[in-house]
Amino acid sequence: MTERISLTILMCLLSLGSYTIAESTTAKAADVKSPEEKTLSVDEIVNKTNHVAYYLGFDGRAKVKMTITDSQGRKRIREITMLRWDQPDPNQPKEGQRKDSTFCGEQKLYAFFDRPADVYKTVFMVWKHLGKDDDRWMYLPALDLVKRISATDKRTSFVGAHFFYEDVSGRNIDDDVHELVKTTKDYYVLKNTPKDPKLVEFSHFDMWIHRKSFIVVKTDYYDNQDKKYRTYEALEIKQIQGYPTVTKAKMTDLRTNGSTIAEYSNIKYEIGIPESIFTERYLRKPARRYLK
């Protein structure tokens, strides 16, 4: 039982950040007129996109419902409540740390499983690092066991969904070579080629990034035969506390036609979640105050 849950769950925690998308300063950058806008370098686009995808509002909470549909149309539901904490920018004075909106530091994430019933009260925790592998734990309530989870394999399914761990936690932007292929009236189209193709199953992936908000609207993954086999789509965006946030997204496996729809609700940013929540103490005793 332990192993089953562990692998299944291991991908989970980071996702709060990944789909809570907002524009903050990036939107301002996009508001400038087109000639200036064009001066954005590829690196700037990549960084803004990364920030918008994973780092809005210094902390946050969301309830995520994943509907997994397999190739035969069978559905399974996962419901997870997630908390996110961002490392403050150490180069900023203390008052300014929480206001900075370009710093992409380390993160801590906490995911409490509501459904399915057999994993209810299971908690998954990640300390997301930049220069090394993340630290991950899982708490199994029936055994009162705080289990450490090994997770070298980032491109494996997250809780049985079609999202990979890396899709929800964010792929390190330094792992790929980024190329601005074209700019349309709405999108920057970035082609991302892995620096080490041995570690991944794709030959490259293309991102359609909304120019005003830096939200990734679509990502297509291509295999070695240059055949598209996997697609991510943002289906719905809502304004939450001023941050445009992806509230519905879909990942499709084009080979099997299976897909997963992730819906986000009960979203709140800048709650003031203490860093101490992301410790063994609150694995054993759920942080109810911040989960509701």
Add this chain to the structure above:
Amino acid sequence: MFFTKLKHIGLTGIAMTLLLLGAVVYAEEEPSLPAGLTSSQSQEEKQPSLPSGLGIEPVSPNEPGMEPSLPSGLKIAPSLGPTEEETVLEKNPWLDITGFWEVRSGYRLRNDEYEKDASIGETRLQLEMQKNIENFTFELTTDLYYDWVSENHSVNLERGEGFLDLREASVAYTPFDFMDLKLGRQILTWGTGDLIFINDLFPKDWQSFFIGRDTEYLKAPSDALKASFFTDLANIDVVYTPRFDSDRFITGDRISYWNGRKVAGTDDIVRTDKPDDWFDDDEWALRISKNAAGCELAAYSYWGYWKSPAGMDTSTFRYTFPELNVYGASARSQVGKGLGNIEIGYYDSRDDQSGDDPFIDNSQIRYLIGYEQDLPQIARDFTVGLQYYVEQMLHYGDYRRTLPAGKAAEEYRHLLTFRITKLYWNQNLTCSLFTYFSPSDKDVYMRPNINYKVNDNLAVEVGSNVFWGDYPHTFFGQFQNNTNVYVGLRYSF
């Protein structure tokens, strides 16, 4: 596989592919904006915002390689986008009830002259209730079950026998920011081993483990008070058990065992003399732990009794639970591409510190080193774990010198464990194998298991407990005739 493909294609191939990609892939594939994102054009031309659900261009977002339409919420200016309705909190039920219903059946694969052919045959309803009032959390987990293999259906809450196993009946309270308390019946676990316990001296249910119940039943509940203190320097957990909670050890009732002379079972039920005076025969367990940037360090102490019989009263021929203190430490961290753990414990057998009492187990030092890693190079969702464990008997010379006739134990018991787990079918099918192998005892215990989640509520599993050994007196070898296979069906709600 990927490597091979790469070699075939070669670097030139890759370069050409990349060039081609640039030329081919990006022609006329622009997605339309999804709802919620603004089209620059529509704003520049001051057109009315598009209603949610309609794209800028009549392009299906599902068309491969095509530009997506803006999702809902991006079609109009973000500042004017729909705001989420005030977060609607789900109504908390007055009482939170969850649980499962399970049927499980298993049979011995070898003939055991002292035990029934059926190893397990039970139906079980677990109800888990939780209620939060102010700063208090009340938890009650009850297992109602009937096992038609067992002949004893009268309830014994200590041993979990009868038709009721009370797993949890506790109240948790946080009196201060830096302190948690939990009082009552509870499952307690700490330490770093995978199905090996050194500093975790909370009760185990070996019988459940061997007859094929879910792994969660390996942990038996404690009736205790747990106080935890959280400071910047370290965290401290103190567990006080006012009356000794032993393991649910092998008695011969369901599992045959080596009784010192032969393999026995129902013909020789283990009779014990257990310390059972409230507040006198008590247990203390202490852990001081620190998570230093992902490296988990801990020091442990335990003052109590051997958890399973480790002595004999020669006047009554009853097994006893001699006094035991344990001092240990552990560390767990990422190592290379995987996880590493080490743990050590000094078992101070208080009633036989010189090791010359043949009727009480000697002191020991127990060592464990483990490593676990994903192996995506071999397969997706594939994990392998390896542990090496050593039990060193202290005062071995005195043990040999005073040993009455019978098989002597080795000074060092070496044990290796292997865990292999592979998931299939969107992680709904789990195949796992956990193996204990002792090169010194020359015995093996394997736990293969296949579990399939039919849907979000229903799971079926089949598994086995395979014991094998060269000698009938070794740790796993004695259980050889208990080798069994089981099937289970669980409906969770």
